Amino acid sequence: MLQYDSEASQKDTALVSMFNDKIPQGTHLLELCEHPEDNHVSQLRRRTQQSYVIQESPENEFYKKILTYAVHVNKANGKKFKNSRIISAFYLSDTCKFSSVSVIDHLSTSAAAQHIVKSYVDVFVGNYIVIDFELYDLWLNGLPAHECAVTLQQRGVLQSTGARFDELLSDTKDSFRLYASLEQLLKCPTKFGNQSVYQIDPETQKTLIDKYYKSDDVVIRELLGRKLSTRNRNNLDDVSEKTKVPLRSCCRQFDNVKRVFKTVEEMPGSLEKNIKTLFCLSSDKLAKKYAAIVFMTNHRFETTKKRLSHLTFDDFMYCAELMITNWSYSAAECDNHEDMDVDLDRSFLQDLRELKILTDKQHLDEHKMYVMNSLKTSLIKKKHSSLEDNYKATSKTIISLAYGLNHSKEVRNFFSDVIEEVIEPFMNTGWTYEDMKTFLQMYKDAVNILTFIY
Amino acid sequence: MPGTLKVKVVSARGLPVMDRSTDLTDAFVEIKLGPEGQKTDVCKKSLNPQWNSEWFKFEVEDEVLQDEPLELRVLDHDTYSAHDAIGKVYIDLNPLLVKESPSIISGWFPLYDTMHGIRGDLNVIVKIDLFSDFNKFRQSSCGIQFFCTPEVPAGYRLQYVHGFVEELVVNDDPEYQWIDKIRTPRSSNEARQRLFSKMSGQLARKIGLKVLEMGGGAVIGYQQCFDLEGESGIVIRGIGTAVTLVRLRDAQASPLGMSPLKDYQRSMVPALHISTPIVMTTNINPMHARRSLHLTHPHSLTPPPHSDHNQHSDHATPTCHHSHYHHPRSRSRSTSGSDSGPCSPIRLSSSLGHAPSPLTAPPYHSHSQQGCALSHFAFDFPYSSPLQEENHVPSPPPSKKERSTTSPMKVAGPTNRRSSDSDTSTTSKGNSVGESSGSGNGSVSKNCPRMCSQQVNIELMEFPLFTMTTFPPGFITHLGGVVAARSVKLLDKIHNPEEPETRDAWWNEIRTELRSHTRAMGCHAVIGYSEQTSICDEIILLSATGTAAKNQSARQAPSLPTGAGDKNTFLIDRDQNKKLFVDVNLANQVSQKLGHGGSTDDVSPRVNCGLCHIPYKPASSPFPINLTQCSSCNMNGLFKLQMQFVVGEKMLVAVATATGAFLAPLPSPPVPRLLGQIPSEEENVALQELQLKIREQLQQYKDLYQLNTIDFANQTCQSSVHTDDSDDDTSDLDFSTGNKDTFVLEVDDTRDSSVKAMLSDIPQPAGMQVCNTSTMPGIPASCLVANMQMFTQVFRRQLDSSQQGLPKDFSEIFDSVYRRLYFKLRRMIPCLLCGLSFSVGAPEEDEIEIAVTGMCVAIEDNNSHNSSLTETPMTGASSKSLLKPASSSVVGASGENIDDMMFTMEEVMEGSAASANKGFKLRKENVKMKTSQVFSHQVINSIEITPMTYVPGSRIERYIGSYNFFFIRETSSLKEVGGVCGFMQKFITEVLAIVRAHVSSLGGNALVAYNMTQCVLLNNEHKNQSQCLINVCGDAVSATKDGEVIALVPEVPQPHYRKHSDSPSSYVT
Structure with a gap:
């Protein structure tokens, strides 16, 4: 175990050179977060790569150097991310002070995570739920708390308030915990009406839901017609890579689609109306979108062929809408409305x-x-x-x-x-x-x- | 059978899936009251079961109703194995036992499970039918109302103060019983929770009995504390002030929740009560206080107005019969008041009905004379109307005759206050001092300054303790200063831990000591009294604090014991009336602390040990007032000083929080001086530098609060200061060395930067004000528009255990707590953070935990407010100089351009005359208003929770009942719930949710005087386990927004809610 306290970024070169001597070959650098999901190794790997890309601000020069170094070590070693050693870097303040950089030998990720969590309790709870939607958007994008804080810092949140990075990070983590617990409700928004745990005003509630169910067309385009299986969910890496949308966000959108699909699949009545009421969506557009997705998914339309690659989600949505209104059971000519919207009208066929x-x-x-x-x-x-x-x-x-x-x-x-x-x-x-x-x-x-x- | 409880279980919603195979639940409900239990049918296969049960009836004694909570437990029916618990609801039945409160409890209650948190809600309806019971020897005390609010509740008029009530209940902690080894964590937690609830009920009942005996009808300022002593059990303590309240017919409560007394009210109770004579004693300058003699005169209404001389000349001229203290600004007003007969309402300065008082009356002397009279505390409050008093101030003689103290609780009869014989039947017997064996007779003549335990009862009689913090105008005439007493005890030395005697004796000792301090200050009462403990292993630190004060009743005694001990007397701001502990005496505090440091045997370099009580050694050598902390920002008054002492395994922590204020009548404090043993020249230089730094800092603060330029503007500002002390801390005020100067800081080690760190607070962001009082001195209540967010912050961190870094680290932690708050609430600017309360704990060896609660209140845009004020000449009467018109509204600046504008504002509130005459300026920071981000808090049917006693922007219509509950939450899957942080966040959220549900089920929409009295987090990261205990309390009220029409039927917060059948007219007792 190596402990090092660095005062400022001037020392970074010294630090890196010191690492040069001490770090055994095959070292794997990871940033660990408190989020439970982050214990997954593959996600951690991804995070490391992202951190490397994102940390561009001059303050993070030091951080970047360590990351670069670690990646360098790995490459030189020829072994990509061997999971045997971890450097955990605690980036704690905006003045680029590393409170501690430690190299932990042979620790599992969860053990390393525990090492960090132990530090302190820091929570803030209010009587009303107040959502910082800027932060909420970042959370929806799937950024981990730390990166989010860095992003906000770059946007100049700290300059206007005179706070330190520490507070920003603490606030971010706090909010993320809240969002994570709200997510249970968001997955089934009708529960909002029946719960008493959170005191949220209707306006905020509406925005929360709408934002949660908002999706990126590019991501949805990739999901169209696919079977919403776990296997496909695990392959979202490719989608994320292709669309440049963070993996967590892709997963959320996938889950949303799957949830909506599972809920309305067997339900009689108008597809769009069902979706709108069951998921408390305030905009018709969003409900229409999900209706199209559900329709497409139900028929498993092939959309991935190269010939179709130039088509956008809007194109498909247009078609799907026409199909629903003209060919399905809700079509005007169809006199048998008992069956589901998702299926084509048998008599029409x-x-x-x-x-x-x-x-x-x-x-x-x-x-x-x-x-x-x-x-x-x-x-x-x-x-x-x-x-x-x-x-x-x-x-x-x-x-x-x-x-x-x-x-x-x-x-x-x-x-x-x-x-x-x-x-x-x-x-x-x-x-x-x-x-x-x-x-x-x-x-x-x-x-x-x-x-x-x- | 004096009572029948009826319970109807309607339905549940959002139950968890208990049967994996069907994804459904077969739920039923067990209803328990005490040992008796009944259950509903099983509602098969539903997550939203509907029972619509019959009324379950429980016929019980009313003690049971008071002691036991109604327990509803939802279980999943299982044919083969044991039924699985889903969650529980505990309902305190006490609100139903009070006459004027709702007769029904109905609503959705969150189903709480100690292992899983909230899992669904249960809809129940609860009713009680009470039969009259004339049994004199009954053990119950139904009908006594409890208010956590430390002031006269809005909508009530204070008729009597009967005195201090306390009670203490001890029980085994189930956590430490053998059975705990074999039962599941859930049943262990539930057993504990039930016990807490039951003990709390018992405690309230016993206190209620005492109140009944005293003839009171309510307890205000009720504080309840749990001491988790570990092996020796659980102690629950309750203190409060027994009073008789009269419900006002039309509750025209002021937004501040102060007792609003209207004129027409008077006509309804004709001529029984006439305005109390109150002597406004001279506000003695601390410097001159010792020698100045105070005189009162029976006919003080007629003295020639002495409007021209300042306060100092007042003191200098003892020939003046009655000296008013005047604020420079207010002089013309108040004197004109006394000229014209009816005195200015707020400064009732007439000493009507007083027998001519001896010129100098040493306190002791007076006691011996008035022993009998003082032995009961039935102070009556004839009329304490803030405003309309003048119409009714009659000529002195009739007032004296007609003044009577009829209380509905007692046999009505004109009992002259001073004739103790008529009151002895009720008061001397049931005197507040339940703990004292002997009753208070008149043998007060042996009032020797040193205290001895035999005199406990006498002391108690004479020096009432009030847990209230706000009093009707005129009640308090003098403030002495902070008094405190502390004691360290060993828990394992208790002879029989099951009995409360030992603890009773401990507290008696402390209270006695406190009283002796009070007397030493020449005061007769302690206001804002509170008690506290800190436990670490076997060591328990008991502490009690309050502010010594003189009150009106003492004043009515023929002999006026003033003068000698009054080191500094403050004019209490009648209008604000929110202010508490004025003046710190840090010296005392620190010297006491030293004593304790010694007695926790780990470190004892300064062994005062064994001697746990350091008497206040005051009367003989009056000591200087040390406003150490605030002097650095040139403040000279501290309000609501709260001190907390915590014993940890390796350290001793002391935290003091207060709101500093600059009161113009008091002299400006000098710059703090540093003292230290200076062995070398080098250190001397260092010391000088430090001194210089302090001076600079002082200047900065002066600039910040603009105290340089304006001498007379009565600037108030906040600053919450924390002092830290650990076993090696060096910044102590060594008082005993004969250092009689004020504002001295002693530094042992010049390298120790803790002094400097302590003296500086981080600046609050522009547009945000902070105070720990309920209202900010200097901001009129009308500016406080609405509650925005009640917050709870829990912060735990490891300390740098090195000796040197400790104090610095500590202040850094506080800084970061503040910073977090500021950052979190940045979007709510402009706002005021008030009611800030810190509670510090040292849970582990090197850990420190800080729990902060407070309220963020929106401040109305002052521009509009100002302009309207300056335009209306309503305040023209007072000789106030407006410093600058409020025309300068700076628009669109970037937020960095802080434009300090001087605003002199008149407070428009009624009853604010005293503050109307002091100009205050509000530092107006030009903050760009981000309208898009302004938090819209107008939640439909939202339930407010506030630590303050009022709801800004709303008027409290009625009090429905106090809520007090102990929650336990445990988890054995800490990692899965997001670590300790996730666990705590969830738990606190749930606690708030349950509190809200209870408030709404009673028909209320707000909980005032909310206090998280306990928050204990036990954490075992390695085992993936965590346990947390939280105790919360408060008063459920129903409040109406200003401007809303007062409906006869209170607003029903939830549609399914019951109908209120009780009309307001039935509230009058």
């Missing part, structure tokens, strides 16, 4: 089968004639003729897509099929969105006339 008739030569030609005639004015000649040439194939694809909705496997691939078989060929011939819209409109209308005649 039955009806789609009947479209097969359009693939018959006789009907196809008739249909084609109507469509082409009505498009004559709105389409330029080149496109018109190319459509005329490919009409049969195109129509067949569309019909089979609709027909395929009866099979869940094809439902799953709906988006990629649409893109591959409908959108891409049209795009190749230079069709615009407007062109496409008119064509499909006509295509649909023509069927009505056709059927009428028929």
Whole structure:
């Protein structure tokens, strides 16, 4: 055990050089926090990397150097983060004073964590729950207390109040503990109405919930259509890496989606309304978003294919909303409202089968004639003729897509099929969105006339 | 059967899942009162069970109702194994036993489990039907109200003060019984919690009995303490002041909760009480106090107004019959009052009805004359209306005749206060001094200055102890100074620990000593009295403090014993009336401490040991007033001094907290001087430097509070100062060496920076004021708009155990506590942190624990307030000079530009005349108001909890009952709940939640006089275990926001709540 008390950052070089002699090879530098979840080694590793990235302010030069050093030692050693030795650094004040830097040999992380926790009790409890939403946002982002304090410090919180880093950190930790205990309620927001433990005013409560359920579109885009399994949750590292959203935040969003999904999955009635009431969401937009997510997840739509990668969450949400309003049990035409919103209306799907008739030569030609005639004015000649040439194939694809909705496997691939078989060929011939819209409109209308005649 | 308790269990909600297989719970409720128990049906498979049970009835004696809490226990039914406990609710039935309180308790109570915390809520309705019982020998004391509030509760008028009541109950600590070895932590905790609750009920009942005997009807300033003595058991002590209160018909309570007495009230009780004659004695300058003789005259209403001479000339001219103390500013006003017959209401300075007093009356002499008269304490309070008094001040002679002290509790009859014979039947028998065996007879003639135990009773009689801190205007005429007594005892030396006698004797000793100090100061009463203990292993440190004062009753005695002992007398600020301990006598405190340091046998270099009581050696050689701490910021008065002594394993900690104030009538204190043994020249230089630093600091403070420029402005400011002392601390005032100067700091070691550290507080942020009093002297109550946050902070830290670093480290810890508070509450600026109370503990060898509670009160934007004030000429009568108009509102500055503006404000509060005549300036810091961040605290149906006796911005409509409960929480999975911090945070949150639930179930919406009297945290990190005990108390009240229409039916906080059938008219006793 090596104890060292450093007065100021001037000594840092000395310290590092001293470490150079004393630290055994394979040393692993970790910052340990009080949060219970932090005992997980893999998270700690991540934290170390993040700390290294985040600690950019000049005050943290010293800290950074130690981290750099440790990473250097590890790299030189060729062993990435061998979990045998830990340096725990207690960064305690804003004047860059390390109250103690100790090297602990062969300690498990939890034991090391205990070593820190032992220091003192420092809690603040009020009669009313007052939320510092700036801090709350940082917490939602999944930053550990210490980093959060550093971030706030960089934002200049301390300058305006004249406080020291110590107070900031203590306040942060205190708030984080509060948020962690509030999280139990946030997971089931209806409980807010029935609890007496926390005295929160309704406005704060609303903001708390809305912020908790707020999600990043990029993260949700990654989750769309995935099975919400534990295995997928464990692989959120990749999502976090790809989206640059902290892992903890990703986990929260994943859990939120999963919770909402599990709650409303089997529930009759309007999806959006269910979500809104059960999770006390104040904004329709958020409820709609979750409705779309639940819908997409329920049908396990394939969204991860490379072909679909350019689509954003908003695109999918748009589609999902249309599907819910037109194809599901809550659709206006659907007369059987007893079943769930999440599923497609079975009778509607039955009806789609009947479209097969359009693939018959006789009907196809008739249909084609109507469509082409009505498009004559709105389409330029080149496109018109190319459509005329490919009409049969195109129509067949569309019909089979609709027909395929009866099979869940094809439902799953709906988006990629649409893109591959409908959108891409049209795009190749230079069709615009407007062109496409008119064509499909006509295509649909023509069927009505056709059927009428028929 | 004098009482039937009826309980209905309605439903529960949010129960935890007890059956893993179904994820549901089969809950039922056991209802217990004492040994008797009943239970509801099992409500199968529900987390929100509905029982809607029948009324469960318990027919019991009313002692049982007083002693035992109603216990409701929710269990999960299990067919094969034992039922699993979910949680418990304890309901104190005492509020139901008071006539004017609610007749029903109903609401959601959190289900509390000592191992898991709150798990769901239970909805119950509780009623009591009481039968009249005329049994004279009954053991119960139903109907006695208890108020934690140390003042006359809002909406009541004080009719009598009967005196001090105390009681002490001892029991075995279940934690130390053999059975504890075999039972589960839960049942052990529950047994303990039940015991605490029962003891507390017993204690209150016994005190109530005493009050009944004395003829009182209520206890105010009730304080209850638990001493966890360990092996020798648990001691629970209660002290209070027995009074008779009269409910006002229309509670026009002032926002400060002071007894508001209205004119029309008088007409309802015609002519029985006429304004009390109060002699306002000269406020004697400390310097001249010893020699000046005080004179009173029967016809002081007629003396020529002596408006021109200042106070010093008052003293210098003993020919003046009656000397008023005047604030320079107020002179014109108050003298005009005495000219015109009806005297200014606040400074009632007439000595009506006094027999001509001898010119000089030494205290002892007076006692012997008045022994009988003084042996009871039924001070009556005819009318202490703050404002409208003048209309009713009649000519002196009739007032004397008609004054009578009818109390509804006693047989009504015109009992002249001074004729003791008429009162002896009630008072001498039931005198406050339950502990004294002999009754107080008139044998006071042997009043010798030294105290001896045989005289206990006499002492007690003569020098009443009041736990109240605020008195009706005019009650107190003089303040002597702080008196304190301490004693160290050994717990293992108690002969039979189960009996309370030994402890009774201990406390008697201390109280006696305190009284003797009081007498030495020439005072007759102790106000703001409180008691405290600190226990470490076998050592128990008992301490009692208070402020010696003279009160009106003493004044009424024909002989006026003033003068000799009055070292410094203060004019109490009648308007504020919140101020307590004026003047510290640190010297005493420290010298006493030394004694204790010696007797804790680890270190005894200065062995005063064995002699646990260091008498105040005062009367003979009056000692200087040492305002050591505050002198550094040029303050000359300390209010609400609170001293705490803690015995730890390796150290002895003393903490003093007070709010400093600069009172213009008192001379400015000199700069503290440093003294020390100076062996070498080098050290001398160092000492000089230190002295210089102190001087600089003083100057800084002066600048800060602007005491330089304005001599007469009565500037008040806060500063809470902590003195620390440990066994090796060096900054002691060695008083006995004959150092008679004031403001001396003795330094043994010049390298010791503790002196300097002690003398400096960290500055509070702009816009935030701090005080430990209930209101800030100098900020009118009308500026305090609303409660924003009641906070509890618990801070525990390891101390640097090296001898040198200890004191420094200690003050650093306090600094960081302050800093944390300031930082935490930064968004609430502009605000006032008041009612700040520190409690320090030394739980482990090198650990120090500080628990702070306080209240953050919003201060209204002073700009608007000022302008309105300066525009209204209402205060023009007083010769006040407005220093600067309040026009200078600085806008949009960056927060660093502190623009000190001088505001002279008039307090608009009624009854604030005394302060209206002192100008105070409010240092107005220009803080950018972040409106977006201003905390909106307007929670619907929110329950306020406040350590103060009032709710800013609201008026207390009625008191519903006092709440007192002991919580125990334990965990064996410390790490999982987030470490000790997480554990503590959760626990305190839960305690507050339970308190709120109880308040709301009684129909209240606030808890005033909240106090966390105990917070013991036992921690075993290695075993992953922690246990914490918290005791809280307070008065549940229902308060209405200002401006709201006073509804006849009080606001019902929760929709499902019962209907209030009682109309306010039934409150009059």
